[in-house]
Structures are given as structure tokens and as C-alpha cells.
Amino acid sequence: MFGREAYRPFCRTFFYWIGLGLCFIPVLLHAQIEGSAGQTGNKPFTATVALREGYDSNPLTQSYQSTQDVQSSTYTSITPSLGYNYTGLQADLALRYDFTGIYYPAINQSYDIQYSQAFIGRYTYAFDPRVSLTISDNFLYSEQPIAQLVTVGLAPVTQTQGYINNLGTIEMDYRVTDRLSMVTRWNNSILNSDGVGTYNNDGTINSGSSASSNYMNNGAFHQFRLDITPETVGTFSVDYQIFDYQSDEGYRDNQQVAFSIGADHTFLPTLTFSGRAGVQLQDNYGLTDSSTVISSGGLGSGELEIEAYPFASLSSTWNYDQRSFVSGGLSVAVQQSNLATSSDSEAYTINFNWDHSFTEKLSVIQSFFLNVAVFTPQLTEAQTIALAGSYKGSGQQTTVTYQCKFAYEFYPYLSAELGWSYTNYGSYFDLNNSNGGSYTRNQVYLGLRGTY
Secondary structure, eight states, rough: HHHHHTTHHHHHHHHHHHHHHHHHHHTOOOSSSSSSSSSSSSSSEEEEEEEEHHHHHHHHOOOOTTTSSSEEEEEEEEEEEEEEEEEEESSEEEEEEEEEEETTTTSSSSSSSEEEEEEEEEEEEETTTEEEEEEEEEEEEEESSGGGGGGGGGSSSSTOOOOOEEEEEEEEEEOSSSSSEEEEEEEEEEEEBBBOOOOOTOOEOOOOOTTTOOOOEEEEEEEEEEEESSEEEEEEEEEEEEEEEEEETTOOEEEEEEEEEEEEEETTTTTTEEEEEEEEEOTTTTOOOOOTSTTTTTTTSSSSSEEEEEEEEEOOOEEETTTTTEEEEEEEEEEEETTTTTTTEEEEEEEEEEEEEESSEEEEEEEEEEEEEEEEEEOOOHHHHHSSSOOOOEEEEEEEEEEEEEEEEEEETEEEEEEEEEEEEEEEEEETTTOOEEEEEEEEEEEEEOOO
């Protein structure tokens, strides 16, 4: 904390001159980090830098029920990114590091400068044409929310002390016969979200760790893939996951196993489809077999420990032009809960992406994300008070985001961007129809991006 405060005057001066540079220096670079690890193209090294000047209607994601007026602010952001790609005869390596710094002058608090960092790494080694091994890691530190993380149990709100999400995987691909192949994968995920720290009278600090969100997840996945025709691949998958919460409230720790069948089909070289359907078994093994926890036959009696949920997902991609595509998908599945009084949630998710090039220089990128989470078990107010001592409700949570960015390429290495981002987060419960966390946020910006 000392280091961050000591450099704050320097950071404000830095962001001020960067803001002036938007008007006077046409070579300032890259805005939004997009794509996979590394970058496509022939160059092993790539570098992008972005600068944005914009307006944010709710940078702290304050709720409708906030005792203070929702605070808005202009902002300046800079985002450098470095990528490296190596392709060999048997091994491929892709690395990328992203950094984002955002300055909100109207906030005028210790958290008026916010950061995010991301590291993406992937290494693939082919032992022979039939067997390959891939090791990958995705690390994210951020103070600004990412809506898609609601699926792993983190509410999309600003965390001024930051949160960490790391996903590591090891995957083996086998070609057993000319028509049969298999994929085996192990995954480890860590989610750590810290609230605002507090100082005790003796000078010690409470980190403000958010125990309702923090957990570690380990899992194993295996899939059989059968080439039915040259255009169609049938699949059968088994996915086992175990979740260990920092504080499980006596019942939040859980394990789940999903069985699904599906198919991947190529209608045309430019049109693909993928579908999965099956069942998820959820075991909240942290529940105590004691009728005194809630009531006989209710939560804690053992009768709700294992439940079955339907699982289904559909997705499709259409590359209708060399530089344009449309993709979308929907899914029904169990996801983790970000509420201390709910063990998990039934989730309904829709994704949509559209990249369109009007000309060789002018393009638009759009994305839409909708997640509706219905929390389980559905506890009454009396049951929740008996379990947790207070009632925060059980019900539904909805997250909606839409992003749109127009880009005009002056030169192959320099482009201008104009964008809008919209987020709506609604938490609706039995008590007063809200838990006080609902908010709406709009962001508009103008920026420059340069790529090497």
C-alpha cells in the first residue's frame, strides 16, 4: 500500500500527459485486448499499445440502493500487450502478457487508478502424429469486473483491492484409430476476491477477504470422439469437478459429475455447429446430516445432498467473409454461487459475437452476454436465518453485457476506435425483490491502437 500511494502523484501526471498525447501524438496505440495467446501472423514477436479517452457512468458499480449518488467520471486508459509465438516441428509455444491502467479523475480516492494484468501461456508437444500434450495457464488480476466470471461464482462488481483468477490445464490428445480419438484433461482453478481492507486499533490489517467467493477447483475431463462421417464427429464426455471453498458455511463445498453426448458438424467449410446434452449430478457433501440445522426433510437432513440437473449446450460459427464472422451459443448448466447462503445455481447463458468488415479499413466488433442464475437450494427466510443467522434471500440473478466497437485503419499499424459498453446486473430475491447489489453501467470511449 505504501508503494502504491507514494507513486500516485506520478501516475496522475503520467495519465494527464498520456491524455494530451491522444490529441497530439498519432502513433499512440492499441485499445482492447482480443484474441488468443500470442498473435496470428508470421512474426514471432508482436506488440500492441492502446490509448482511450472515455466516460464511465458508474466506474465503482454502485447499486441503485446506494446511500450516495452514483458517481460517474471521465477516464484515461492505456493497455500495452506483448505476444510471442514459436512453431517448431514437434512443439508450439504461445505467450502473451496484457497490462491495463485506468485513471478516473472524478473519483479522487486511493482507488482512482485501477489496474489489471493477464498472462496467457500455452505449450503443445506432439510425441508423434497420433499423440500430443498441451499445457496451458491463464492468469488474471483485475480490479474491474469481467461479467463472464459470474459463471465461476464472482459477482461482476468493482473490487478496489483486486481479485485473482487462475486456470491451469494439462491436456492429452490421442488418435486411437483412424476414426476414434480421445481427449483427457486435468484442470485447476483458483478464485480469490478481496474486499476493502480495514485497520485494527493495534495497527494490524484485515485483508477483507471475501470468503463467500474464494475457492479452489480441481477437475478431470475425458471425451471420446468418433468420426462418423468426414463432416460429423460424435462425442461422449465425462466431466468431474470438485470445489473447496475458503469458508463453506457448512454446506457450500461440493462436487459434480456430468455425462453428455454430442456432435460437431461441418455443414460448409465456413459453417460449423456443435451440440451437447446430458445430466449433471451435484453433491453438496458439506451438508450436515442433522435435522436440527433447518428442519426435518429440509436442508441439512441429507435428503438434498445429491441432485440431478439437465445439461445442454449449442453453438455455431459462420465465417461468411474472409474478415467477417458470426458466432453464438446457449447453455443450461450448474454454476457456482457468489452468495454465502446458496450452494450453487442453475444457469442459463447466451453468447453472441459478430465481427463485420464494411471495407478493408472500416470494421465493427460486437458481443452480447446474458447469464440468468437461479439459486439453489431455494430457502425460505426462516430456513436461511436458522442456517446463516441473517436473510439475504434466494432467487434469481441476471447479468447482461453488450459491447460494440468501430475501428478505422489508417495504416496497417495504426487505427482509430470508437466504442460503447453496457452492463446491467440485477439481483432479485424474495425480500424486497432485491439484495441492493443491482446496477447499470455505460462506458463510451474514443481511442487509438497501434500494432507491430
